[in-house]
Amino acid sequence: MTRDLNLNNVTRTKAYLAYYLRHPEIHWAFLGHMVSRNGGWNMTDLKGEFLTNLLSEKERDVYFRFLERGNWLIFQDVYPQLLLYEESVTTNKPLFYLLPRLKVSIFMEAVWHSFWRARDPHILCIGLVINEQSYLEERVIQNPYYQKEVIAKFHLQDWLSINQILLPAEGNQLQGQTLSRFQSLHERILLGKRLYAVLFKNPEFNRQALEWAKRNPHTGSRKDYWPHLFNSVNEGVPGIPYPLRLKACRIQNDAQRFYSPKLEDAWKNAAQPEAEPGDWFHDPRAADYLEDDLEPIDGAIKEAYCKTLERLEIAALAKKAIHFIE
Template identity: 55%
Template sequence: MPFLLDSFSDVKKELKKKMKKESSGLLPFLSENDKQCIHLIREQTRQLNQNNVTRTQAYFQFYLQHPEIHWALLGHMVSRNVGWNMTDLKGELLTKLLPEKDQKAIFFFLERGSWLIFQDVFPQFLVYDLSLRRGRDMFHLLPFLHTSTFMETMWRYFWRSGDSYTLAIGTVINEQSYLEKRLIQNTHFQNTVTGTVSFKMYDFLRLNNILFPYCLGEKREKASLTGATSRYFTSLHERILFGKELYSLLFQRERILEGVLKWTLEHPHTGSRKDYWPDLFNDVKESSPRSIYKRRVKNCELRKGAERLYSPPLKYAWPNIPHEDATSGDWYEDWHVLDYIHKEVSLDGEILSNYCKTLETIELAVMAKEAILFREEE
């Protein structure tokens, strides 16, 4: 029988024990019914993990059914941003800056990371949903879905405590730790993406803004924005803290949470930035493909007479791609990762001026590149 986790100190004791490998390494016996549940969970996850749009929507639908699972909404909003970053690679500006080979490499890096997270976290959500429907803890299924022993402990604690905050931050810790060896430290991606000039430029141009559009109540075309800029993407420590900051921004300000939910319900995710700013972006190309680029944006407004920036829907930008199975293995080694749960973070949520400067900086980079090419052709 699993250890009863009634308090956070119980969680710490359990994780210390697991770190020392004192607990039995034997997996529990599975009934035929359990085996069928695992098969259905895997199949449902596979069907919903087709592309950024399907997984983004799946997170949101799950949150609407289970608003106590805060990470589902956080995951949905971050996944929207990943989709926008993917379509930017085929949008108005980055197609003029990045070689096609680098566009594809960065897309696959973003897609692989998103796919990995979904195939790890969504089965956990489905086991929780199954537990509610059965009226009993079904978390003995988690090891068969390759879930970290860290998260099995966090789910058992949540089942008894209802502590949504601790489960959400635990999930942030888990997902970023899960990605570390499979994506960030993966030699292939270091050679083709994170170690390349294009990725460093991508970082330099501050394309790592995470935006949370929200409605203030009145009817308006252009959503308000809050959010933050990710720095030191390759640092696990910084990514976990950044996830905590985004969680705080979303769930510790009631006005923001209400506004984000209102906007999200009214705007299904397509991957196009037109979803939140249709007066600045369009999912149809308005400019001539051969025209020399001229500045169109000032303070996040179109200059007089300028065409909107092209931002395609995901389905027209990138095809669905097959993925190799994730490598197995549990990242959990040290109970001190629990320190992140209570680590203080602060975030003001001011993103608009930063985002506006990002757009203008990219425009200048495009114009500079075109000027160099024009001189070379003379």
């Protein structure tokens, strides 16, 4: 079942939401769904209006492989855990002793047993955040190829917008958090904790975000949350530069919207090699992150995200104009 659902970002993201609707006590499934949506948007950005002008085809292919590998690895590690919990509920018997057979970290075996006894959704969710980010650390972030081709060039993270995780909700709401250093495991785990606080410490926002997610199936296009700015169909004329259209996150003078394709139109499914073996858990201090030490967080991010889009438009327009003149 995991293999069948691990085809691409859209199938993974939908699987997380479907699971959460079956088991709302597993908060990570909803958090994972929302973060995975962001992964899909970052993937399609690489074939969208801005980055096709700012990055070469080779650079965009490398960034896609980087994003896709991480997205694939997390799903193949976490989804069997979710299914094992589901079977444990069905049989009313904890089956977490089987986790090592699924090559899951011993850290998570302890966390799942704790959850089964205490039913603390925060501990489980943050435990999964710690596990998945630690799982990626050696396999992706410290991978020599990605270190050279992606991490070393991470001044481009502002253009890629991958440092801004957006959490849309009903009523055109947009909350989220910004990550300052993607290459830092510590910062990524803290980001996960802050996102959890934004999404679950405010019950009304949680309700509105879930309602939005159910009403707007994930396609990978940013049109999913802001159709007034983005369209999955390219409205522009190829090769012709246009004046600036964006101001305060609004399209000026009835100009065309920005192109943000669906994932299925942007990238083919990518076959992945097996996950690299090994258990990341060697330092008991990793459990320190489990502490519930966050109050409700103001997740206001709209202004910062709008500025990112404005920078992208200006940079892409300048490069496009140069090519047009040449």
